[in-house]
Amino acid sequence: MRKGTVRTRSVTALALLASCAAVLGGGGPSGAAPAATVGTAAPQAAQEAQADPCDIYRSVPPSSEDGPAVKAIKAKRSLVIGVDQNSYRWGARNPNTGQIEGFDIDLARAIGAAIMGDPDKVVLKPVATADRVDAVQKHRVDLIVRTMTVNCKRMEDVAFSKPYFNITQRVLVPRSSPVKSVDEAINGKTVCAAKGSTAFNVLNDKKTAKALTVVENQLDCLVLMQLGKIDATMTDDGLAAGQAAQDQTVRIVDGEVQPEVIGVAVSKDSPDLTARVNQVLADYYASGAWRSSYERWLKPYMLNEADHYWPGTAAR
Incomplete structure (x- = not known):
């Protein structure tokens, strides 16, 4: 595959718009990625990922081990995940329940539940489009799960998980x-x-x-x-x-x-956290939870059912 580009499979997910700030926690299964691989050392994985920085599909191998970044997050007893607040069915507050919800929110909560083991220790923090990279680099958030396109320029500034859409x-x-x-x-x-x-x-x-x-x-x-x-x-x-x-x-x-493809953004100095995210994505997709979330939030609004589904033939 040509580096720096994505295979020509497209998403046409229909997302109604809404807006409201939200900072809240939640748990539940979510995710999407290739088959799981457990226990790869984070430093070695980071070196492998950096070997070809313009391959937008490349990321550290999945791991369920707690490295220094994950241990630090657990020590502070709070995982902060940057999310969207303007895109209903991807990430927006439901005016009837007061809860932020959507496809990306399911994924964010899945990552939080897997890492923290307690949904009350997960904070969803709205982040503007223009602030996503800065929020990760300055550690205002631990992760960004916000329809964020993976490209070579952004890969110079932040690390990305395996693509999930x-x-x-x-x-x-x-x-x-x-x-x-x-x-x-x-x-x-x-x-x-x-x-x-x-x-x-x-x-x-x-x-x-x-x-x-x-x-x-x-x-x-x-x-x-x-x-x-x-x-x-x-x-x-x-x-x-x-x-x-x-x-x-x-x-x-x-x-x-x-x-293009979407991925979870993580600080480049936290390869073990990226590895944990990739493990969640792998487990989530294997369990069928990715598909369930997709069918709940996006499938009813798809314009082209055949072309949106990342982990199929587009996976590497």
Whole structure:
């Protein structure tokens, strides 16, 4: 496989939008990864992972052992996981229950339950798109589980787990717009993307938009489109479909950009924590819990059932 790219399998997960801050704990099974491998030494694993930093599928081997980073987290009696608060069915507060919930939240709670053994010791902390890398590097959170694309540039700053989902970038426009393709929707137009997002990087590289409007969170782009201040929004396909479901006056343009994968972000100085996360992902997928979470949160909204499922033929 070509390094630095993902195999051309896409996710088209539909995610309704919601917003609310949340800091809470929870437990339960979740995850997704290849078959489990237990007990690999973290320092050696870290060296192996660094041997090819541009292979976005490469991560430290799974391990159930507690290394220094995991022991330090247990000693402070709190695992802090950065999550989204703007994407219903991925991560948002349910107004009826007051609980934050979604596909990524199931995964975050699964990791927390496996590492801490007590859901009351897990804190879910909302983190803005633009702050994800900084939050990990400065140890404001221990992990990020927030539809975070794995790419070579980010791998220079943080470590990633094995991927747990496929995505692509998509473009939204007002339903009244006559455009029929991604290029037509972007070229010479005012386009919105979240700061620090893959969409921002794609648009910045293309340099075909008349103007690039940058916001803290992708939900802000929908508001700007409703106000008529932008012509289009680029975001990953799950979030794009969520915006289209939230607001019937916008639609997704035909065509996808840059197939990618999502992973859990961890500090590069905590390879044993990354190994533990990979073990949770492996166990979670093997148990069927990944599939159960997917069917609960995302399957009813999928536009292309055949192409979203990461651990199948796309796994390495």
